[in-house]
Amino acid sequence: MRRTCLALALSLAVVMPASAATHLLTAARIHTGDAARPVAEAMAWDEEGNLLALGSAEELRRRFPDAREHAQPGAVVIPGLIDAHAHVMGLGFALLRADLVDAASKEEVIARLKAFEATLPPGAWLLGRGWDQNDWPGKAFPTAADLDAAFPERPVWLERVDGHAGWANSAALRAVTRDLSGDWQPEGGRILRDAQGRATGVFIDTAAALVDAVVPAPDDALRAEALERSLEAAAKHGLTGVHDMGVSLADLGLMRRFADEGRLPLRIRAYADGAAAALDALCAMGPYEHPDGRLAMRGVKFYVDGALGSRGAALLEDYSDEPGHRGLLVTEPAAYAAAVAKARACGLQPASHAIGDRGNRIVLDTYEKVLGDAAGGDHRWRVEHAQVVHRDDLARFAALKVVASMQPTHATSDMPWAEARVGKERLHGAYAWQRLRALGVPLALGSDYPVESVDPRLGLHSAVTRQDRDGQPPGGWLPDQRLTPEQALHGFTAGAAFAASDEDLVGRLAPGLAADFVVLDADPFVVAPAELPELKVLSTWVDGRPTYLAD
Numbered sequence: 001m002r003r004t005c006l007a008l009a010l011s012l013a014v015v016m017p018a019s020a021a022t023h024l025l026t027a028a029r030i031h032t033g034d035a036a037r038p039v040a041e042a043m044a045w046d047e048e049g050n051l052l053a054l055g056s057a058e059e060l061r062r063r064f065p066d067a068r069e070h071a072q073p074g075a076v077v078i079p080g081l082i083d084a085h086a087h088v089m090g091l092g093f094a095l096l097r098a099d100l101v102d103a104a105s106k107e108e109v110i111a112r113l114k115a116f117e118a119t120l121p122p123g124a125w126l127l128g129r130g131w132d133q134n135d136w137p138g139k140a141f142p143t144a145a146d147l148d149a150a151f152p153e154r155p156v157w158l159e160r161v162d163g164h165a166g167w168a169n170s171a172a173l174r175a176v177t178r179d180l181s182g183d184w185q186p187e188g189g190r191i192l193r194d195a196q197g198r199a200t201g202v203f204i205d206t207a208a209a210l211v212d213a214v215v216p217a218p219d220d221a222l223r224a225e226a227l228e229r230s231l232e233a234a235a236k237h238g239l240t241g242v243h244d245m246g247v248s249l250a251d252l253g254l255m256r257r258f259a260d261e262g263r264l265p266l267r268i269r270a271y272a273d274g275a276a277a278a279l280d281a282l283c284a285m286g287p288y289e290h291p292d293g294r295l296a297m298r299g300v301k302f303y304v305d306g307a308l309g310s311r312g313a314a315l316l317e318d319y320s321d322e323p324g325h326r327g328l329l330v331t332e333p334a335a336y337a338a339a340v341a342k343a344r345a346c347g348l349q350p351a352s353h354a355i356g357d358r359g360n361r362i363v364l365d366t367y368e369k370v371l372g373d374a375a376g377g378d379h380r381w382r383v384e385h386a387q388v389v390h391r392d393d394l395a396r397f398a399a400l401k402v403v404a405s406m407q408p409t410h411a412t413s414d415m416p417w418a419e420a421r422v423g424k425e426r427l428h429g430a431y432a433w434q435r436l437r438a439l440g441v442p443l444a445l446g447s448d449y450p451v452e453s454v455d456p457r458l459g460l461h462s463a464v465t466r467q468d469r470d471g472q473p474p475g476g477w478l479p480d481q482r483l484t485p486e487q488a489l490h491g492f493t494a495g496a497a498f499a500a501s502d503e504d505l506v507g508r509l510a511p512g513l514a515a516d517f518v519v520l521d522a523d524p525f526v527v528a529p530a531e532l533p534e535l536k537v538l539s540t541w542v543d544g545r546p547t548y549l550a551d
Contacts, residue, residue, distance in 0.1 A: 186209075
């Protein structure tokens, strides 16, 4: 039976001899992220995964003569990478469905779907993810008719790359139990319609729930497979932690089972899925912490608006490329404010999705009102994405002491069409990493996978260059907002740890913290920025044990 690299790494961790009470790793360079000792060449940790010391190889060999040494000649070590905004189960299910990412046309989408259909039993729904009409000639939204010739009977339901829209064929539309005729729209959503008022097949934001409701639910075995595949992909790419945004009570239970069985290869900081069952459970029992430190739920993810690519982000003024339309509020402001107040009363950390300038202003207004006199304290309430912020609101991030949880690859994915959506003036506060940093706003960086790739090396590259993999545009898009390599790495390590109140556990390599680290084949501070995606992850370690080993 084939064994994955993750399974091999976990098995090696299990068979480490009990007598090896201390471990010592030596490398060409260790970037610690710790101001007290920024660079070292060796580090030691105990059997529990607690870092004991960092320094020169000679010094630590002398201090720990019986330590089991892990020599990494020529390699470079960095603190464990933490993705501050992702969707763990979403990635797992995406890996089990048709992959439509980067499909350059509707024809390519259909070709990929036909190939994937060959793996399905008769009657099963054909599910896929990752289409983006902005990548196609004409950039128009697709319709059910585009799918019907290839799939006249099998229901097809395809999630857009941003997770904020879906595309159905006519067979899927026939399965929807709600009458789709007329001109009505669901609150917080949008059904695209033709001139006769008929649903065209694209459902934006909350409207997608009409189709989701009739898609057969995955069974427990499939859910477990999705989680396992997602975790394996994360560890393989150097992730030692992830902030999982929008976790249901059922999914928390699945993750808890994995943690009980010692099957979590990284730390998951789960955020409950809004004002639902998980929030009620946390209010009844308090924030959740698994004894092994790998799993916790201390916060709640709220949705305020939609996404820019599907014109669901809520704007203060009209979309530049759709006059008369200002996006969607996924949650009505009064209901959102009540939910934030409930989270605070239950001792939980709000993390609010806001992409448009109106969405961001609603979050800031709500936080200011709910926090009251505590607004200037160390609450670490979060704004997720903060993609387009009105220039008048940038300083409010600092005044309200909120964390800006941002995703560098969103900027490089959106740059071909972002100005068309919002115009040049509003770009002043768009993906404004350096403007926020200059104001003292903490940045926590992530990917939003599977919206973007799970690979944090791509995030580092986007943060430092603001270019695509082909080096376009020359000099970078809005280049004054580029981060330095040190700032980018901080956002994926210490910045992310701070956002989850984990700075006394992870994010740096210092005595007393956990031995969570990544071994690379080259130095991210030395290689040319264009080469950051080519860094090879040699191994990933959590609590001083390998969770991934390269072949």
